[in-house]
Amino acid sequence: MTRLSAATLADLPADVLRPGYDRVAVKTGVVHLGIGAFHRAHQAVVFDDALAAGDRRWGIVAASLRSPAVRDHMVPQDCLYTLLVRDGAGEAARVIGAVQDVIVAPEDPEALLAVMAAPDTHIVTLTVTEKGYKLDPATGALIEGDAQLAADIVSLDRPQTAPGYIVAALARRRSAGLPPFTAISCDNLPHNGTRLRAAVLELARRHDPALAEWIAARGAFPETMVDRIVPATTAEDIAALAARMGIEDQAMVKAEPFVQWVIEDRFCGPRPVFGAGVQLTAAVAPWEEAKLRLLNGAHSAIAYLGGLAGIEHVHEVLALPEARVLVEALWDESQTTLSPPAELDIATYRRALMARFDNPTLRHRTRQIAMDGSQKLPQRLLAPIAARLEAGQSIEALALAVAAWMRWQGGWDDQGQAFTVDDPLADTTAACLAQAGDTAARVDSLLGIESIFPPALAGSGAFRMALVHWLGRIETDGARGALRDFKRA
Ligand code: CS2
DSSP states (O other): OOOOTTGGGSOOOOBBBBBOOOOGGOOOEEEEEOHHHHHHHHHHHHHHHHHHTTTTTOOOEEEEEEOOOHHHHHHGGGTEEEEEOOOSSSSSEEEEOEEEEETTTOOOOOHHHHHTSSTOOOOOOOOOOOGGBBBBTTOOOOOOTTHHHHHHHHHOSOOOOOHHHHHHHHHHHHHHOOOEEEEEOSSOTTTTHHHHHHHHHHHHHHHHHHHHHHHHOOOOOOEEEEOOOOOOOOOOHHHHHHHHHHSSSSTTTEEEEEEEEEEEESSSSSOOOOTEEEEESSSOOHHHHHIIIIIIIIHHHHHHHHTTOOOBBBHTTTTHHHHHHHHHHHHHHHHHTTOOTTTHHHHHHHHHHHHHHHHHOOOBBBHHHTTTTTHHHIIIHHHHHHHHHHTTOHHHHHHHHHHHHHTTTTTTTTOBBOOOOSSEEEHHHHHHHOOOHHHHHHHHHHHTOOSSSSHHHHHHHHHHHHHHHHHHHHHHHHHHHHHOOOOOO
């Protein structure tokens, strides 16, 4: 079948939207690190909107820091791809033209550094996942023991990490007399801009203290809250879109209609006039906390409990009444720890979230969300637990979710199916579980991992007791048995 490309754009069915601007006239203003599905369905669409509005400065050169897969899908298509928005009833297709090239960083670090250091590049965005920042999830400090980071501390000739690329590129800009770019983390890290800035400054300091000072004084690392549910594309999605369009697109992404990008209004250079879905604000933290604790916290609970129960997709987990009870209870608990912005009505937000999770056409896999739990737990579940414990409040729903994560680390679901625990700390958690003889010992051993559980939280008797109770229930009766036991307070 014919592939999507600049040459075949005109052959698409009339109801597929396509770039209405001249792609050849577009300049590269954005470099993106970590081009996965999320970037293609989120930030790239925002810059595509800016291009469509007539500002030609915002083409994107994107990089994969590891695998060539996305480049191999996109470059043969002139970097065009379809965004398929599924609202549960129908779907809308739009071809995005903002991406101009995809570089596989390990193959050609020089090409990536050159475009990051180019005068027209004003913004560097990142979706490298929580673990890509090389920061301790509990404290946010650089993980000195990480092999790639250690290599970047020794030399930045061929950077290995995202902070490494940023430091190396900023060094070139400074030597060339150019201003820094604005670096925007678009990952679900708490205080993502502050954490990225700290990582970059620390790494820069190891190489050249004067460079670190220049970045601190002149650079900008806005905080952001990013939101759109973007499940991984499957072979069936690609086949269905090909049948609909008569043209094959190996780089398509699917997403829900909802899209939100709250950005701290702190840029050190040009930025587009942002359009739909983007809010500039002075204070991102209240947005970010609400999103991480309500959306992502519930997501992780659904992923571990549903995954253990052998349920493949989020909407199927929520077809169980007892799972809905748990999610509502988790929200009851987490919301008392928030100071939401005035524009955010939590009751409305919760109803909207449940409807987004219920979308049956997204087919968001529990396994996808379960990935990298060690990096996600602190901001999603542990921070609200710590806040509630401090206020002397109950934590049953949140603790059940953490207990499900503990059980998940064993690598077996309730049907006895083995799976691979996809997490940078999988070896550590496996070793903890291997040493421990009973439920309480398993809880204690996992609570001892300081890069996940801050010592003050690990030392809480109430937290430990709730974990021992819920892990025991899951071990005996499975996730569904524990969910059936759970009563909303
Ligand atoms: C999910 C997120 O995989 C996960 O951990 O919770 O990717 C979630 O879908 C997005 O943050 C939604 O904005």
